[in-house]
Amino acid sequence: MFSKFKRQFDTVFVDVNSADFELDESVNVILSPALYWVKKVTLPVKSLREVKPLLESLFEDILPEGRYSYTAYKEGDEYFIFAYEDKYILDVLAQKGIPFAKINKVYFAQSELASLEDAKKLNEEEIILVQDGVVILLPAKFSKTDEKLDLKDIDLSKHTIALKQFGHIVNEKSLYTIVALFFVMVLLVSSEYIITLNKIDKLQTQREVLFSKYKLKPTMIQNRSLLKRYERTYEAQIKLRKLMATVLSMHLKDGVRLKFVGYKNKKFKLQYMGMKKGQERYIESFFKNKGFTYSAQFKKDIWYVEFKI
Amino acid sequence: MNRVNPIHIAILLIVLLLFVMLKLNTAREELTDAKESYSQTLVLAQKIKGLKSTYFNKTKVLKSINMLLRNATVRSAGISKKVTNSSILLTSKSMNIRSLNFLMGKILNGTYVVSELQIKRLSDKTASLRLEIKW
Numbered sequence: 016m017f018s019k020f021k022r023q024f025d026t027v028f029v030d031v032n033s034a035d036f037e038l039d040e041s042v043n044v045i046l047s048p049a050l051y052w053v054k055k056v057t058l059p060v061k062s063l064r065e066v067k068p069l070l071e072s073l074f075e076d077i078l079p080e081g082r083y084s085y086t087a088y089k090e091g092d093e094y095f096i097f098a099y100e101d102k103y104i105l106d107v108l109a110q111k112g113i114p115f116a117k118i119n120k121v122y123f124a125q126s127e128l129a130s131l132e133d134a135k136k137l138n139e140e141e142i143i144l145v146q147d148g149v150v151i152l153l154p155a156k157f158s159k160t161d162e163k164l165d166l167k168d169i170d171l172s173k174h175t176i177a178l179k180q181f182g183h184i185v186n187e188k189s190l191y192t193i194v195a196l197f198f199v200m201v202l203l204v205s206s207e208y209i210i211t212l213n214k215i216d217k218l219q220t221q222r223e224v225l226f227s228k229y230k231l232k233p234t235m236i237q238n239r240s241l242l243k244r245y246e247r248t249y250e251a252q253i254k255l256r257k258l259m260a261t262v263l264s265m266h267l268k269d270g271v272r273l274k275f276v277g278y279k280n281k282k283f284k285l286q287y288m289g290m291k292k293g294q295e296r297y298i299e300s301f302f303k304n305k306g307f308t309y310s311a312q313f314k315k316d317i318w319y320v321e322f323k324i
Numbered sequence: 325m326n327r328v329n330p331i332h333i334a335i336l337l338i339v340l341l342l343f344v345m346l347k348l349n350t351a352r353e354e355l356t357d358a359k360e361s362y363s364q365t366l367v368l369a370q371k372i373k374g375l376k377s378t379y380f381n382k383t384k385v386l387k388s389i390n391m392l393l394r395n396a397t398v399r400s401a402g403i404s405k406k407v408t409n410s411s412i413l414l415t416s417k418s419m420n421i422r423s424l425n426f427l428m429g430k431i432l433n434g435t436y437v438v439s440e441l442q443i444k445r446l447s448d449k450t451a452s453l454r455l456e457i458k459w
Contacts, residue, residue, distance in 0.1 A: 197341060200341055201337055204345055204348055207348055208347055208348040211348065211351040212351055214358075218355070218358040221362060222365050225369050229370075231365075238368055241372060245371075248379065252436075252438065274445050277443070278438060279442075
């Protein structure tokens with residue numbers, strides 16, 4: 016019912032001496048032999064997997080200093096092994112007008128042009144040909160051919176490479192270690208976040224339990240107001256008792272009697288009888304020493320005292 | 325280049341890490357608030373419970389006042405008692421000093437909310453009393 020749409024990309028051959036490209040869409044890139052190192056070797060191993068760990072040592076003596084990536088593929092009983100510098104290739108491609116975003120797949124000339132029968136002209140100075148199964152570049156003077164390299168009908172192989180943009184900064188192994196480290200950190204922080212959320216939830220539940228256990232009012236404003244009322248009452252009662260204790264512990268002079276003791280609406284009242292004006296001073300000094308504030312007046316030999324609580 | 329670049333994964337993880345750290349930071353602040361709110365509620369609840377059970381417990385007040393009134397020293401004072409929903413009013417037109425001292429000693433040393441008090445001297449040995457206790 017549905018046919019799979021396969022996008023077709025143009026294929027370009029890139030050499031250090033290639034002319035600049037002007038691209039609208041992504042392209043497949045075939046790298047010139049000048050951009051990589053290749054060896055055709057016979058190794059006493061059975062699979063490609065066993066070859067890969069050996070690649071670095073197989074190039075050890077011939078490569079100039081640099082940060083290389085390695086790859087290989089098998090053809091018959093022989094292995095083609097490659098060494099290349101990601102950054103160098105990417106720089107050359109960028110110089111030629113092929114930015115990283117415009118690269119679809121990258122191939123070596125070795126894998127794609129190994130079936131060339133004759134030498135092909137690349138430009139005025141270089142030709143490309145296959146010698147002993149290896150694709151090589153030679154100066155143009157070694158061949159009189161005028162036939163140019165044509166990539167129109169080329170059938171590309173599966174031997175592609177993935178160029179690493181930041182391979183020169185950090186190697187892939189370190190990068191994966193860093194990624195793994197970040198992943199572990201994300202896991203740890205996420206775990207702590209979940210634990211913290213659980214703790215919050217638990218505390219909120221415990222707080223709700225407090226409300227029912229202590230039979231609190233629904234809102235904290237109501238509860239604070241209730242507590243304030245209780246505390247005011249408690250403080251007033253303590254002050255009342257302190258006043259009563261002071262009044263009752265006082266020694267009155269002969270003939271002076273306490274006629275009335277009253278408390279209502281936060282007012283504490285006393286009436287002393289049998290007292291002449293001026294005699295109240297010793298009682299006043301007693302009250303003042305205890306730090307009480309009061310108002311007092313004489314009416315018909317009775318001294319009225321009032322304290323606000 | 326179709327292969328997923330590990331750098332992109334690293335950047336994604338960094339963004340994810342920053343996001344989770346931000347959420348964690350907010351959650352930590354919420355946790356601190358929740359802890360504070362819990363302790364405040366606990367302190368408030370304990371204070372309310374303490375004061376309520378000590379000063380505003382109707383059953384406890386009625387029980388202890390009734391016990392006081394049954395005491396032989398007070399019983400002879402002819403104290404009348406009137407209980408409402410929120411208070412108890414004790415009145416005596418005339419009671420002796422001994423009964424008054426005993427009763428007031430117990431009231432003032434106890435945890436009662438005295439809302440009204442009137443003691444009038446009638447003679448050297450007698451006085452009238454009006455005492456209201458609330459809860």
